[in-house]
Amino acid sequence: MENVLFLACIEPDGSLGKTARETLAIARQAAAELGAEFCAGLIGEHCEPGSRTAAAAGCAALYLVEGSAFGISRYATDSAAAEAIARAARPTLVFAPAVSRVSRFIAGLAQRLNGRVDTQITGLAVHDGQLVVDRWFYRQRIEATLTRTTRPWLLTVAPGTMPAFDGDAAPTRVERIAVDLPESLQRTRVEGVQAPPGAGQTVRPDAELLFVAGAGWTKPQRDGQSHVEQAAQLILGFLDRTQASLGGSKSLVDVGGEGQPVLPFLTHLNQVGQTGATPRHPKGLATCCHGEEPHVVGWRFINERRAINLDPNCGWARGKADVLYVADAFAVMRKVNELLGG
Numbered sequence: 001m002e003n004v005l006f007l008a009c010i011e012p013d014g015s016l017g018k019t020a021r022e023t024l025a026i027a028r029q030a031a032a033e034l035g036a037e038f039c040a041g042l043i044g045e046h047c048e049p050g051s052r053t054a055a056a057a058g059c060a061a062l063y064l065v066e067g068s069a070f071g072i073s074r075y076a077t078d079s080a081a082a083e084a085i086a087r088a089a090r091p092t093l094v095f096a097p098a099v100s101r102v103s104r105f106i107a108g109l110a111q112r113l114n115g116r117v118d119t120q121i122t123g124l125a126v127h128d129g130q131l132v133v134d135r136w137f138y139r140q141r142i143e144a145t146l147t148r149t150t151r152p153w154l155l156t157v158a159p160g161t162m163p164a165f166d167g168d169a170a171p172t173r174v175e176r177i178a179v180d181l182p183e184s185l186q187r188t189r190v191e192g193v194q195a196p197p198g199a200g201q202t203v204r205p206d207a208e209l210l211f212v213a214g215a216g217w218t219k220p221q222r223d224g225q226s227h228v229e230q231a232a233q234l235i236l237g238f239l240d241r242t243q244a245s246l247g248g249s250k251s252l253v254d255v256g257g258e259g260q261p262v263l264p265f266l267t268h269l270n271q272v273g274q275t276g277a278t279p280r281h282p283k284g285l286a287t288c289c290h291g292e293e294p295h296v297v298g299w300r301f302i303n304e305r306r307a308i309n310l311d312p313n314c315g316w317a318r319g320k321a322d323v324l325y326v327a328d329a330f331a332v333m334r335k336v337n338e339l340l341g342g
């Protein structure tokens with residue numbers, strides 16, 4: 001019989017982050033469909049209220065590694081904690097969120113447990129009692145369904161693939177695990193967090209809407225002039241009113257390097273596409289962006305797509321958008337901002 005372990009690092013406030021709760025939901029589904037045992041292992045300075053959420057999901061046992069040494073993301077301590085949990089829980093399947101902290105140690109954990117790891121899974125099913133998982137390859141162009149016989153099989157779950165589990169408290173067995181931490185495991189110190197200016201505030205993975213700005217915002221307009229300051233005001237005004245996430249085309253984020261006037265709040269972190277990100281939002285609006293294939297491949301997981309472009313023959317018109325507004329994005333966004341207020 002399979003034994004499913006949900007493994008996660010706790011947020012600084014003791015809760016489970018959104019991706020962790022999405023992973024909890026998928027681990028719970030796997031355990032239910034496999035008729036498997038289900039338990040959770042949590043790592044953090046303190047694990048309340050995260051452990052209550054895991055208990056509410058039906059975990060029969062909770063393995064906790066707590067203490068100030070585990071409050072930070074550090075390979076040596078996180079992998080020691082995860083290994084101790086796995087030795088206590090003896091899982092055959094491990095589900096963990098594909099967040100940077102977990103991604104740093106999960107391969108090392110698989111090695112220590114003599115297991116195998118597959119990362120960024122986006123779904124699962126059970127066929128003839130056998131777990132199969134979905135994963136995208138080659139910049140989201142090929143979708144594969146895989147299974148493995150090796151155990152333990154460790155899986156990280158891509159953000160945004162499932163509604164997050166929410167719930168608070170249920171009785172369960174709690175086991176606190178003491179992990180021996182020699183000084184040599186604590187040499188790495190976290191001195192602070194540096195977020196890139198601008199992009200840190202404009203990339204919002206949980207937003208309902210992705211707003212993409214293309215290079216057209218910086219190009220000469222009908223009067224022969226470019227209006228970059230006006231473009232910045234319109235884009236930031238819209239983001240401010242809607243809290244949408246900001247994406248950019250490669251051409252736009254690259255123009256900074258070409259000495260042209262740029263929108264300073266757009267960096268390569270905003271880039272959507274083949275060599276950029278593949279974000280997940282229910283809706284997307286592309287503005288002044290041509291909709292070429294290497295860009296649109298990054299829209300794979302955007303459910304409803306709209307675009308504003310002056311050119312009725314742009315890429316979006318060729319089956320890549322649900323709605324194309326053939327219009328001047330400056331005029332449209334000015335009106336939209338007015339309607340949104342202020």
Ligand SMILES: Cc1cc2nc3c(=O)[nH]c(=O)nc-3n(C[C@H](O)[C@H](O)[C@H](O)COP(=O)(O)OP(=O)(O)OC[C@H]3O[C@@H](n4cnc5c(N)ncnc54)[C@H](O)[C@@H]3O)c2cc1C
Nearest residue numbers: 214215216249250251273274275276288290294295310329
């Ligand atoms: C190997 C490779 C990888 C790549 N990876 C990526 C990637 O990850 N992401 C990416 O984005 N691109 C990528 N590209 C580049 C991609 O092919 C395009 O060159 C790029 O997406 C074009 O950006 P754009 O649409 O913003 O600019 P442009 O092609 O310059 O289009 C600007 C658009 O703005 C419109 N416009 C101008 N003014 C207005 C206005 N007032 N109102 C409305 N519309 C207006 C124009 O009609 C035009 O369609 C890649 C290319 C290669 C070869």
